[in-house]
Amino acid sequence: MNLLLAEVAQATQRLAAAGVPSPRFDAEELAAHVHGVKRSQLHTVPDGDFDARYWEAVSRREQREPLQHITGRAFFRYLELEVGPGVFVPRPETESVVEWAIDAVRAMDVAEPLVVDLCTGSGAIALALAQELPRSTVHAFELDEGALAYTRRNVEASPDRARVHLHQGDATQAFADDRGWDGRFDLVISNPPYIPLTEWEYVAPEARDHDPQMSLFSGEDGLDTIRGIERVAARLLRPGGAVVIEHADTQGGQVPWIFREEGGWTDAADHRDLNNRPRFTTARRASL
Incomplete structure (x- = not known):
């Protein structure tokens, strides 16, 4: 398992503990957003490209800020669509x-x-x-x-x-x-x-x-x-x-x-x- 996928697994546990309804999906979506790839491409991100901003995004979601506000988009x-506060x-x-x-x-x-x-x-x-x-x-x-x-x-x-x-x-x-x-x-x-x-x-x-x-x-x-x-x-x-x-x-x-x-x-x-x-x-x- 590469570094990003290991971090996603940890983030999933943190989000689940915070009561987030879909912790695995959200952890992956945040990782994809921060690293500029699709969720299906997370395994292709080299360890050296891991972006520490991922944990900032996870912390925001942990506080129950909507996933879509963090990524700025909703499907x-x-x-x-572009979405956010307001x-x-x-x-x-x-x-x-x-x-x-x-x-x-x-x-x-x-x-x-x-x-x-x-x-x-x-x-x-x-x-x-x-x-x-x-x-x-x-x-x-x-x-x-x-x-x-x-x-x-x-x-x-x-x-x-x-x-x-x-x-x-x-x-x-x-x-x-x-x-x-x-x-x-x-x-x-x-x-x-x-x-x-x-x-x-x-x-x-x-x-x-x-x-x-x-x-x-x-x-x-x-x-x-x-x-x-x-x-x-x-x-x-x-x-x-x-x-x-x-x-x-x-x-x-x-x-x-x-x-x-x-x-x-x-x-x-x-x-x-x-x-x-x-x-x-x-x-x-x-x-x-």
């Missing part, structure tokens, strides 16, 4: 939300789909949809200026940037001042804040201490923003258009009820992620 579906780090579970959305739009057989992503954060959802729905136009809303700095850079770096339109504004008031968009969208999608304020102490340190608070918490039951997005989606979607919203696994029995038939919705249902946990709700705007 989401087929994207590599923007919500996209999670793997959101990929299931995007996959459902892509399948739903493709099934609509619309020539040029029109999509709006509310609470876009880093732009992960908006850019993934633009990439995988190549004839789509995606509007993305983000309120926080700190997050928008990352969103803008990610959009500008994307080959699909011409089809992604970024707006600074409250997701629950999207296009409120321009009603020409009402009833035009095929899809409304969101990974909104949904953690109840009462559950602050139970949130993982990586999120609680580093993600923007406005991207995490939303009222006493966590559903304030989702209720606002339901109203926006009802206004923006065309008949037959779809909405998909991520939520906490404890909210699977609550969110579908927000999309009531008397409110003009149909087919409201909850869906499970790859870990078989209820994680997102979908509904369709009733046809006229």
Whole structure:
């Protein structure tokens, strides 16, 4: 075993002791980042090239600083995004939300789909949809200026940037001042804040201490923003258009009820992620 792999083994033990959920992966990812190689190439780093900055990075992760803040990047579906302090780090579970959305739009057989992503954060959802729905136009809303700095850079770096339109504004008031968009969208999608304020102490340190608070918490039951997005989606979607919203696994029995038939919705249902946990709700705007 070369020196770097031996150090990675030690780092794995340290991260595990600190409670990091994926200690081996993180130890390897940090090593790859510091040494400028892929994880699969760690064994090729000569002993003489070992960089002592690796232990600085491990120490930061040991303190539960997010891995993505240390490396400055996050991977989401087929994207590599710039992230860091001030923007919500996209999670793997959101990929299931995007996959459902892509399948739903493709099934609509619309020539040029029109999509709006509310609470876009880093732009992960908006850019993934633009990439995988190549004839789509995606509007993305983000309120926080700190997050928008990352969103803008990610959009500008994307080959699909011409089809992604970024707006600074409250997701629950999207296009409120321009009603020409009402009833035009095929899809409304969101990974909104949904953690109840009462559950602050139970949130993982990586999120609680580093993600923007406005991207995490939303009222006493966590559903304030989702209720606002339901109203926006009802206004923006065309008949037959779809909405998909991520939520906490404890909210699977609550969110579908927000999309009531008397409110003009149909087919409201909850869906499970790859870990078989209820994680997102979908509904369709009733046809006229």
